[in-house]
Amino acid sequence: MSAAPHDALIEMLATGLRPVRRLSPPALRALVWLGLVALIAIALAAVADLDRLERRLAAAPDLWLAVLGSTLTTVGAALAAFEMSMPDRKPTWAMLPLPPLLLWIGASGLGCLRGSMVPGTHIAPLHEASDCLLFILGVSVPLGGALFLLLRRGFVLRPGLTAAIGGLAVAAAAATLLNFFHPFEVAATDLALHAVAITLIIGVSRLAVGRALPR
Amino acid sequence: MAQAQRPMSAADRRRGALMAAAQAGDAAAYRMLLRECVGLVHTLARQKGVTRGRIDDVVQETLLSVHRAMQTYDPQRSFTAWLNAIGERRAIDALRSDNRRWGRELHAPLAYASYPDTTIPELPMQKAQAGGRLRLAIGRLPAAQREAVERLMIEEKSLSEAAALTGRRVGALKVNLHRALKTLRTALQGE
Numbered sequence: 001m002s003a004a005p006h007d008a009l010i011e012m013l014a015t016g017l018r019p020v021r022r023l024s025p026p027a028l029r030a031l032v033w034l035g036l037v038a039l040i041a042i043a044l045a046a047v048a049d050l051d052r053l054e055r056r057l058a059a060a061p062d063l064w065l066a067v068l069g070s071t072l073t074t075v076g077a078a079l080a081a082f083e084m085s086m087p088d089r090k091p092t093w094a095m096l097p098l099p100p101l102l103l104w105i106g107a108s109g110l111g112c113l114r115g116s117m118v119p120g121t122h123i124a125p126l127h128e129a130s131d132c133l134l135f136i137l138g139v140s141v142p143l144g145g146a147l148f149l150l151l152r153r154g155f156v157l158r159p160g161l162t163a164a165i166g167g168l169a170v171a172a173a174a175a176t177l178l179n180f181f182h183p184f185e186v187a188a189t190d191l192a193l194h195a196v197a198i199t200l201i202i203g204v205s206r207l208a209v210g211r212a213l214p215r
Numbered sequence: 216m217a218q219a220q221r222p223m224s225a226a227d228r229r230r231g232a233l234m235a236a237a238q239a240g241d242a243a244a245y246r247m248l249l250r251e252c253v254g255l256v257h258t259l260a261r262q263k264g265v266t267r268g269r270i271d272d273v274v275q276e277t278l279l280s281v282h283r284a285m286q287t288y289d290p291q292r293s294f295t296a297w298l299n300a301i302g303e304r305r306a307i308d309a310l311r312s313d314n315r316r317w318g319r320e321l322h323a324p325l326a327y328a329s330y331p332d333t334t335i336p337e338l339p340m341q342k343a344q345a346g347g348r349l350r351l352a353i354g355r356l357p358a359a360q361r362e363a364v365e366r367l368m369i370e371e372k373s374l375s376e377a378a379a380l381t382g383r384r385v386g387a388l389k390v391n392l393h394r395a396l397k398t399l400r401t402a403l404q405g406e
Binding site: 006009010011012013015018020021022085153154155 | 379
């Protein structure tokens with residue numbers, strides 16, 4: 001196959017060539033973003049009532065499982081999104097956050113079904129539960145912005161899927177950070193609002209962010 | 216997920232080295248690599264079932280994508296696998312766009328105007344007259360529309376090639392061509 005019909009394009013690309021800085025490995029870029037999440041966690045821990053959080057977690061082991069599930073979902077989804085921002089990585093990376101996601105959903109569901117209440121907590125009425133929604137959405141904005149900026153340096157062949165997995169990382173991180181300010185029992189309404197917030201973030205990421213990623 | 220890296224062939228290592236040099240700004244290495252990519256992508260597109268008329272578009276789109284994605288290539292990994300992943304995606308894009316177009320163009324009145332029935336005993340003189348009227352009408356088009364017609368219809372450049380030559384976006388070229396064809400149709404029908 002002769003390259004002659006494409007000579008003009010090849011010449012234009014070669015003439016306009018500038019040295020490029022090779023992208024850092026995806027795991028390293030994921031660590032940078034997770035570092036930002038950790039910094040926000042430290043800042044929130046400084047103003048949160050940690051004793052109350054400790055009492056709450058000690059009284060209900062399934063809460064630990066839910067926190068562990070959302071934390072691992074954050075890590076897995078972030079790593080998967082950065083891997084998928086490299087053209088030669090398989091789309092099966094998208095499966096990485098699924099096991100911790102199942103743990104997170106399962107443990108949160110168990111919290112609703114648990115008969116005994118955690119001492120010192122109450123069931124949140126809808127207006128208090130809606131604060132959770134606002135917290136998750138509010139924290140997602142800077143986290144999502146930073147993730148988008150880091151992903152933009154890659155070259156995404158499956159923008160919708162990559163953005164949705166990135167959105168899952170952002171939503172899981174925001175839901176994990178919410179635990180610092182979540183003194184009430186996880187009830188069905190509360191859980192439903194969390195699910196709404198997370199679905200919204202993933203949906204917006206898939207539709208809006210996916211279109212803006214270089215492909 | 217994480218896949219075991221197969222040992223790279225000598226050709227693959229050479230291509231990887233050329234890309235590493237291109238990343239450092241070596242235009243000669245880049246030119247050589249892109250020329251080699253043409254054949255590889257051409258074969259890939261054919262294997263994926265891209266129609267003959269669209270293969271060059273897939274090659275060009277892939278070359279442009281390679282240029283934009285250059286920073287993501289890791290010389291420790293296979294260049295050919297990296298190129299194939301991009302080429303495959305561009306081939307799928309072409310197949311999808313063809314499917315959408317065929318769906319839309321089942322009824323395409325413009326096609327009758329563009330490809331007249333040559334079995335009708337048209338006189339050569341009539342054809343020459345029609346050609347003259349067309350040239351005149353093209354000459355009266357606004358500059359951007361005339362440029363789109365000249366590059367895409369007369370010089371038969373692909374969209375990406377025309378975009379590279381004119382510095383306009385592919386979308387803008389499509390819009391200009393569409394408007395130009397509409398203007399030409401009206402102008403020629405009116406005569």
